[in-house]
Amino acid sequence: MVPKTHFHIVLFLLSSLYITSGSNRQANYDNWISWNVKNYQKKGTLAIKWKGQDLNLRKAESNKVRITVRQDGAGDFKTIREALNSIPPYNTRRVTMLIAPGVYREKLMIPRTMPFITLLGDARDPPTITGNDTASTTGRTFQSATVAVDASYFIAINIKFENSAPHEIGSMGGQGVALRISGTKAAFYNCTFYGTQDTLYDHKGLHYFNNCFIQGSVDFIFGSGRSLYENCKLNSITKKVASITAQKRTNSSLESGFSFKNSVVTGSGQVYLGRAWGDYSRVVFSFTYMDNIVISKGWSDWGDQKRDIGVYYGEYKCSGPGANLTGRVPWARMLSDEEAKPFVGINFIEGDTWLIRP
Numbered sequence: 001m002v003p004k005t006h007f008h009i010v011l012f013l014l015s016s017l018y019i020t021s022g023s024n025r026q027a028n029y030d031n032w033i034s035w036n037v038k039n040y041q042k043k044g045t046l047a048i049k050w051k052g053q054d055l056n057l058r059k060a061e062s063n064k065v066r067i068t069v070r071q072d073g074a075g076d077f078k079t080i081r082e083a084l085n086s087i088p089p090y091n092t093r094r095v096t097m098l099i100a101p102g103v104y105r106e107k108l109m110i111p112r113t114m115p116f117i118t119l120l121g122d123a124r125d126p127p128t129i130t131g132n133d134t135a136s137t138t139g140r141t142f143q144s145a146t147v148a149v150d151a152s153y154f155i156a157i158n159i160k161f162e163n164s165a166p167h168e169i170g171s172m173g174g175q176g177v178a179l180r181i182s183g184t185k186a187a188f189y190n191c192t193f194y195g196t197q198d199t200l201y202d203h204k205g206l207h208y209f210n211n212c213f214i215q216g217s218v219d220f221i222f223g224s225g226r227s228l229y230e231n232c233k234l235n236s237i238t239k240k241v242a243s244i245t246a247q248k249r250t251n252s253s254l255e256s257g258f259s260f261k262n263s264v265v266t267g268s269g270q271v272y273l274g275r276a277w278g279d280y281s282r283v284v285f286s287f288t289y290m291d292n293i294v295i296s297k298g299w300s301d302w303g304d305q306k307r308d309i310g311v312y313y314g315e316y317k318c319s320g321p322g323a324n325l326t327g328r329v330p331w332a333r334m335l336s337d338e339e340a341k342p343f344v345g346i347n348f349i350e351g352d353t354w355l356i357r358p
């Protein structure tokens with residue numbers, strides 16, 4: 001991937017120049033931002049390079065098929081699993097799976113060899129895909145997902161993803177993922193993610209979430225994805241102190257991060273906007289309404305002070321009682337217009353080359 005390599009080379013040079021001390025790391029970050037802003041301004045040139053990559057996507061979109069799933073037997077398949085099993089490996093066409101209302105108790109894994117799948121529900125009565133596996137029943141948080149997507153170019157519209165495992169505060173192994181997205185170039189419209197601890201595993205790749213409702217207690221949006229969340233509602237159901245996000249970024253040359261725009265943070269308990277999973281965790285909230293559940297410090301370094309200099313936690317034009325910046329940790333960033341720019345558009349996820357609107 002040509003632009004990525006370019007990106008890595010630039011960051012590698014920056015890293016090797018500035019990695020030596022804390023204040024130099026700060027410089028590294030400021031450089032990253034100015035580089036990212038420049039890159040944003042040049043995105044026209046970048047996009048042309050990326051377009052070539054998505055010939056397969058264009059081909060898939062011009063050759064669509066639609067299948068139906070209905071539990072009453074009146075569709076092509078009764079279960080989502082049967083419908084998935086009907087798709088040949090190394091699929092090259094967009095397959096839209098129209099899923100009738102209902103509760104589907106299914107554990108689904110969409111493998112890498114199955115790109116271009118769309119799960120489409122009815123906006124008035126979205127189907128629910130539910131399960132209750134946890135890290136302790138399956139051995140790993142990763143395996144607990146009700147729906148796991150390793151494929152690229154995945155789309156879900158009007159679907160409820162659920163992990164109904166009960167969670168006791170402080171219990172070990174209670175992580176229960178509703179959806180894990182590990183494929184790149186995935187989009188979610190009007191989707192709901194219900195769970196408690198670790199609801200949405202935004203594992204890796206470029207992802208877009210629009211008009212989604214995401215509920216959980218602890219770290220309920222977590223992982224190493226590079227994702228833009230627009231018009232989403234983040235609903236905390238914690239009874240104590242928890243963090244909404246745990247974005248994982250373990251070194252400064254990784255491109256991952258979560259950007260929340262025009263969203264709402266609400267619910268119960270006392271929450272941090274994010275806690276640092278890795279020394280370089282990166283999260284930005286912009287134009288977001290924050291209820292008074294947000295702890296005035298805003299952000300947590302997960303008890304590791306050396307992370308304070310490496311993390312990138314930004315806020316831009318947020319509102320509501322939780323957005324009061326008075327008590328924020330000193331390493332939280334109030335972004336300038338320039339600094340916010342790379343995070344507040346689909347350019348953050350290179351969306352202009354792959355994102356399909358429903």
Ligand SMILES: *[C@@H]1O[C@H](CO)[C@@H](O)[C@H](O)[C@H]1NC(C)=O
Binds near residue numbers: 132165
């Ligand atoms: C998980 O769901 C199954 C099937 O409905 C049920 O038998 C089991 O008791 C549930 N487990 C928990 C921990 O809720």
Ligand SMILES: *[C@@H]1O[C@H](CO)[C@@H](O)[C@H](O)[C@H]1NC(C)=O
Binds near residue numbers: 157189190211
């Ligand atoms: C998404 O939900 C909105 C209502 O919130 C509805 O107007 C819209 O049609 C839905 N989008 C799709 C693609 O079904």
Ligand SMILES: *[C@@H]1O[C@H](CO)[C@@H](O)[C@H](O)[C@H]1NC(C)=O
Binds near residue numbers: 252254
């Ligand atoms: C950062 O992580 C990437 C991906 O794991 C790895 O290839 C790279 O060598 C790492 N760089 C440093 C400086 O640790």
Ligand SMILES: *[C@@H]1O[C@H](CO)[C@@H](O)[C@H](O)[C@H]1NC(C)=O
Binds near residue numbers: 324325326
């Ligand atoms: C923010 O919080 C501080 C300290 O609690 C308070 O004095 C100030 O009035 C608040 N600002 C706004 C705009 O609510």
